[in-house]
Amino acid sequence: xxxxxxxxxxxxxxxxxxxxxxxxxxxxxxxxxxxxxxxxxxxxxxxxxxxxxxxxxxxxxxxxxxxxxxxxxxxxxxxxxxxxxxxxxxxxxxxxxxxxxxxxxxxxxxxxxxxxxxxxxxxxxxxxxxxxxxxxxxxxxxxxxxxxxxxxxxxxxxxxxxxxxxxxxxxxxxxxxxxxxxxxxxxxxxxxxxxxxxxxxxxxxxxxxxxxxxxxxxxxxxxx
Amino acid sequence: xxxxxxxxxxxxxxxxxxxxxxxxxxxxxxxxxxxxxxxxxxxxxxxxxxxxxxxxxxxxxxxxxxxxxxxxxxxxxxxxxxxxxxxxxxxxxxxxxxxxxxxxxxxxxxxxxxxxxxxxxxxxxxxxxxxxxxxxxxxxxxxxxxxxxxxxxxxxxxxxxxxxxxxxxxxxxxxxxxxxxxxxxxxxxxxxxxxxxxxxxxxxxxxxxxxxxxxxxxxxxxxxxxxxxxxxxxxxxxxxxxxxxxxxxxxxxxxxxxxxxx
Numbered sequence: 001x002x003x004x005x006x007x008x009x010x011x012x013x014x015x016x017x018x019x020x021x022x023x024x025x026x027x028x029x030x031x032x033x034x035x036x037x038x039x040x041x042x043x044x045x046x047x048x049x050x051x052x053x054x055x056x057x058x059x060x061x062x063x064x065x066x067x068x069x070x071x072x073x074x075x076x077x078x079x080x081x082x083x084x085x086x087x088x089x090x091x092x093x094x095x096x097x098x099x100x101x102x103x104x105x106x107x108x109x110x111x112x113x114x115x116x117x118x119x120x121x122x123x124x125x126x127x128x129x130x131x132x133x134x135x136x137x138x139x140x141x142x143x144x145x146x147x148x149x150x151x152x153x154x155x156x157x158x159x160x161x162x163x164x165x166x167x168x169x170x171x172x173x174x175x176x177x178x179x180x181x182x183x184x185x186x187x188x189x190x191x192x193x194x195x196x197x198x199x200x201x202x203x204x205x206x207x208x209x210x211x212x213x214x215x216x217x218x219x220x221x222x223x224x
Numbered sequence: 225x226x227x228x229x230x231x232x233x234x235x236x237x238x239x240x241x242x243x244x245x246x247x248x249x250x251x252x253x254x255x256x257x258x259x260x261x262x263x264x265x266x267x268x269x270x271x272x273x274x275x276x277x278x279x280x281x282x283x284x285x286x287x288x289x290x291x292x293x294x295x296x297x298x299x300x301x302x303x304x305x306x307x308x309x310x311x312x313x314x315x316x317x318x319x320x321x322x323x324x325x326x327x328x329x330x331x332x333x334x335x336x337x338x339x340x341x342x343x344x345x346x347x348x349x350x351x352x353x354x355x356x357x358x359x360x361x362x363x364x365x366x367x368x369x370x371x372x373x374x375x376x377x378x379x380x381x382x383x384x385x386x387x388x389x390x391x392x393x394x395x396x397x398x399x400x401x402x403x404x405x406x407x408x409x410x411x412x413x414x415x416x417x418x419x420x421x422x423x424x425x426x427x428x429x430x431x432x433x434x435x436x437x438x439x440x441x442x443x444x445x446x447x448x449x450x451x452x453x454x455x456x457x458x459x460x461x462x463x464x465x466x467x468x469x470x471x472x473x474x475x476x477x478x479x480x481x482x483x484x485x486x
Contacts, residue, residue: 140254149265152258165247173239181236193237200244 027217156216163208413437
């Protein structure tokens, strides 16, 4: 077990996640929607998972795959549930959510057994990213076809989806070539292309999601 | 030539950049479309407001027209009847019983005619109520009123149903259009015959008003200030998604057709 200063555990990712969690906590803790309140818990779990991953890698100097393999499940269930709450007002049945989650679970367990619990479930994560990108596109399509005008620049849902789109669409190339990058990366992870891309994506994602929390707070206040 | 791992990593980086730029454009398009939607909604709300204003103005004009008709009728018809009654009454000589009886009979007749006129006027005062019973009844009533003057030979052909739309505002504007056209005929055409025809054509109501008057140059009238009446007819028809076609030649009368979808 190595001795690592606390400052080494604070990275761009963890800092962005923590700030986003704080913003969500401040602006959403009184929100009436369960999905938005669960969002706060999800951000806290994300921060905890990221920090745990860092501690395992830097302090215990072992592979942190189990953390990320577990977190993928949390990520998929929360994000899918959140998308479902966005589509629900437009008459989409809960069957879609359960159907997708069942498919995900089968894929996830199969891949875990396939890699003997010794590797990241990259294929499942890639499929999940593609499904979320499609969900984002579908959300835009619904907004475009909706005859009612909605000020999207102030819409919490719009910014939440846009953040998700940037993250899941931007990470597509990295996800698809995950195995290749893992084996052939020219430099160490901390200065690798994957690290840079995910840092950029995380900053974009958490900036959008923080702004989305602020928009949600404004919406709640203006409806009073 | 095999591609080196460094090149593949660079390619992945480049692809990721492209994948990052794409959502920017996508979001921009969505926002742009949304702005257009807002503009469209604003235009729609302006149109609704215009329609409401126009409807209010139309309702006031219908009332004004009614009051004008009543004023003319009071002055020219009932006023005359009552004057005649007064004169006849003052000329009665009670000593001449035979003549007095004759004059009293005349007064009785004049009073009965006055009562009839007052009743007709009272119905006229309820023209708005009449319109609520249906556009066709309102048009029929207005034409019946005109027939009393014996100035025109009026022919009216209406469809079997009473009303063409549930939208009372649309019917009011349609009725006002009819009134404006009839007013123009009375004031300017020197016509002796008026033909009014109401038809259903391909999901639209077609109101055709034809006269045998002196006619006019449509384009020239529309360009002149005096053409405001014609311009208003076109504008009002457009407000209820309809069209107004004005066809006239000097010396050959005119035909105005209003077509409104329902």
